[in-house]
Amino acid sequence: MNRYTWRTCCLEIALLAVAFVFMVPMFVLVAVALRHPDGVQGFLGFTWPLDFSNLGDAWVESAMGPSIINSTWITGVSVALIIALASTAAYTLTRRTQHWTKGLFYLFLAGFLFPGQLAMLPLYLAFAKLGMVGNPLAVVLINVGGFMPFAIFLYSVFLRDLPKEYEESATIDGAMPMRMFWSVVFPLLRPVTGTVGILTALAIWNDFFTPLLYLTGGDSRTAPLSVFTFVSLYGADWPMVFSALITSVVPILIAYVLMQRFIMRGFASGLKG
């Protein structure tokens, strides 16, 4: 059963064929972005010669550089806050076993069931009243509040199985709560911090809806929002549109290639328990 038989070989060929079909949209993305206006179109629309000038034009026209910088800091600040707030909250919720902590835990869990569409208008009007529409900080706050249920859930599941010996000895040593958490507990949470970080970072980077509401028309757009703005300007100029699409996803693709195993493991362990 563990040998490479002719059956395994057939399976391998079939899977590679499926993988090719899976990649066709990605090939087309590159083919159209690099289409030469006078080139002869070949397989999947690739032309010879290729034309790389669209990439540069789209990069400049869509202001993708500044947008990627915005996306990066919005994602970074949001994820750092999510990790800081959720790990401390989950720590208190799991280590203090009282009725109210259990109730509070379920109150956070209930957050999984709110799709966000009902809160959309009141929240938008509240931020409008504060003059924060157009301000990326509004997006950060919404990300952090919105991901609390997910992050607290993952941290709590992990913390329940974490032995308390280290904390106990630190308590005996007389460490202050904040110091104790930071230097003893937080390092032990590294695996789940990795999972929370990966999953929330990707979701926030790729998020379109919140930036669409809060950052449309402003100076500080995120990468997906700039893609949308660019498409509404360039419509059917597909080589330009596809060039913008490519430049907007380059950071994720680099991260994916560098951390593929880590990312897949994060997704696989995402909602266990």
Next chain:
Amino acid sequence: MMPIKSRSAKPVRTAGIKPPVWFLAPAVLLYLAIVLIPNGQGLFFSFTDWDGLGSTWAPVGIDNYRAVLSDPNSLQAILNTFMLTLIVTIGQNVIGLLLALGVNSRVKSRHLLRLVFFLPVVLTPIVAGYLWKYLLTPNGTLNGLLESTGLGAWRQNWLGDPEIVLYSICAAVIWQGAGYSMVIYLAGLQAVPAEALEAAAIDGAGAARRTWSITLPLINGAIVVNLLLCVIGNLKQFDTVFSMSEGGPSGASETMATIVYKTAFTYLEYPNALAQGAILTLLVGVIGFVQFRLTQRKALA
């Protein structure tokens, strides 16, 4: 700093760890401000004729809900949301499971295959949406491929035909999500003991039989988690629909999430948007809660 004597001290000391309550404060405050209070306000104002300015409103009972539920566009959106969720959940899980079984075998290219199948998962959804929009335009890649392989009769106006557009969107969503289901199934498959499968093989069970009778029951947990994620995620589907068809043509691919957005920000009918939002929340809440309870029962069993 070794935990000396901690084992014997455990029963006494466990109660001694009392993290400060203020550790909870920032998380609770933000959760209240961003999630709980706005949802509560939304629910409250969905029973009024609130115009968004806050000062002038009067209770109108269930009028907004009646208006929404007698509006053919809203009903179409509810139906579409169910159809999309059903088709995507089935398609994505069948394909994801088959891919997981495939890459969990002895094939030499399994790492490359995993990398390829998972790639669409990390792609920005609206980028994937625009990409598929191009593939499916009347003179796009798919119709071109059909033409060149002698299947020209199968050409369709994939996004322009109201009868087909929702299925076209489902295909794009499944393409994006299959790899996600795959890695969850893969984690389940890797926990299936090889001895059980070998014993069955010695007893003469074929590959299909082994998968059906031994593997599937053992990855029950992965199946339930996948279904939960898929259903909840797709009831809220916005990005792919918005980028591929904007809900069109004439509402044929509208989902609950796109119609709430349009009712609020295009038509500025705030009370109706709130009622639509409340209906979507109710759907997600009830379906999610039932599934979540089932998940917990499976996890305990």
